[in-house]
Amino acid sequence: MFNSMLIMDDDEFICYNLKKYFGAKGFDVRIAYTGKSGIELCQRTPMDMVLLDLKLPDMNGLDVLKAIKSDSPGTGVIIITAYGDVEIAVKAIQIKADNFVLKPIDLERLEAMVDKSLESYRTQAEVHYLKRKVSRLEGSTLLKMLRQPEEVYHAIRLLADNSSTNVMILGETGTGKGLVANTIHELSNRRNGQFVEINCAGLSSELLESELFGHEKGAFTDAKAFKRGLLEIANGGSVFLDEIGEMSLSVQAKLLKVIEKKNFRRLGGTTNIEVDVRIMAATNTDLERAVKENRFRKDLYFRLNVMPISLPPLRGRSEDILPLANIFLEDFKRLFVKDVSGISPEAEAMLLYYPWPGNVRELRNVIERAVLLCEDSVIKTIDLPDNLRRRKISPKLPTEENWLLETMERRHLERVLAACNNNRSKAAEILRIHRSTLIKKIKKYSLQS
DSSP states (O other), X not given: OOXXXXXXXXXXXXXXXXXXXXXXXXXXXXXXXXXXXXXXXXXXXXXXXXXEESBOSSSBHHHHHHHHHHHOTTSEEEEEEOGGGHHHHHHHHHTTOOEEEESSOOHHHHHHHHHHHHHHHHHHHHHHXXXXXXXXXSSTHHHHHOOOOHHHHHHHHHHHHOTTSOEEEEOOTTSSHHHHHHHHXXXXXXXXXXXXXXXXXXXXXXXXXXXXXXXXXXXXXXXXXXXXXXXXXXXXXXXXXXXXXXXXXXXXXXXXXXXXXXXXXXXXXXXXXXXXXXXXEEESSOHHHHHHTTSSOHXXXXXXXXXXXXXXXXXXXXXXXXXXXXXXXXXXXHHTXXXXXXXXXXXXXXXXXXXXXXXXXXXXXXXXXXXXXXXXSEEOGGGSOHHXXXXXXXXXXXXXXXXXXXXXXXXXXXXXXXXXXXXXXXXXXXXXXXXXHHHHHHHHTTOOO
């Protein structure tokens, strides 16, 4: 929990009031009247948040800030300063202070700053925690392929820690829905149970029902032997239902009963079988529309859609294309024992220009093929599939400022943001990119929004 706070100020009245205010908000508040004592306290007991006055009796506040951030980069620091020292406070922001507040202190405004800073550090800590956990999984490709917005990492961690919650994973084909489901399972306390996967689109209603619930001998014409279903096999673990939007209404009704009653009967059976399984479902179809058209049960939809995870398409996060391509390149050159050191600029341009309808899966397949075909030290355009090479790209990249990709992207972002009255969520929807990707680009280009 992020609730430890250090107040560094030589004004006892300010320290008393701040401690009283934030103590009532649930913070464990410490006080240091000098820079040296505050730094020593942070070294002994790392703080979540430091409220630092720039004017301390023994040290320059900027030096104190540098010392705190050097020892503990994850500690939030908000500068307390007088009006005449705003220029110094701005320098403090450049040294990684989170914000600054002017005297006399507006306590509600300061509280909002503290909450915002701690929320940012909390999200970073959760992402780092998840990455450390994922990196310990067998096969580090899981971590490498999960290049997703921080919101996705946050959702994965929450769902891994709450293994009774069913999961809905949304996204186009090839965005890694199965990979995310498997990662949630491996990080949860169900990891010792089975993770079973079935594609609902690839089976008839009768066969899907038999696969999920199993059957007794003689239950139907071809039931020549007893068979356990996947739900029974996965008891204590997880069942991943890919393309659940293709499941028939009759099977949906039986699945809903499993979720609600925690039991089912095999086809042709008379005995209830108790199961404890987590249901994880994925789809690339609009289930809300399917519910309205009576093609998907509303009650099952709400049972599954407790905390959905939405995976953005690869074309909406173009900054990940080349990093992912190089990850796959490293994997396949080891697998095929080939000395391929990289990708030529021309081939990289083709990878960036292509819209990737098959998303990460398609990119992985393209790089696998390219490594197999490559007869040089780098992958060239000749090693890429025809559908990539057929797309017309000028062999000479223009050098004029107005034709630079970054310049064009910046101008396009400005126009879209202006059209949306700087509503970032709406702009991200129009651009078909994740909101976190848009925010990164806004920061990259220093756009005012």
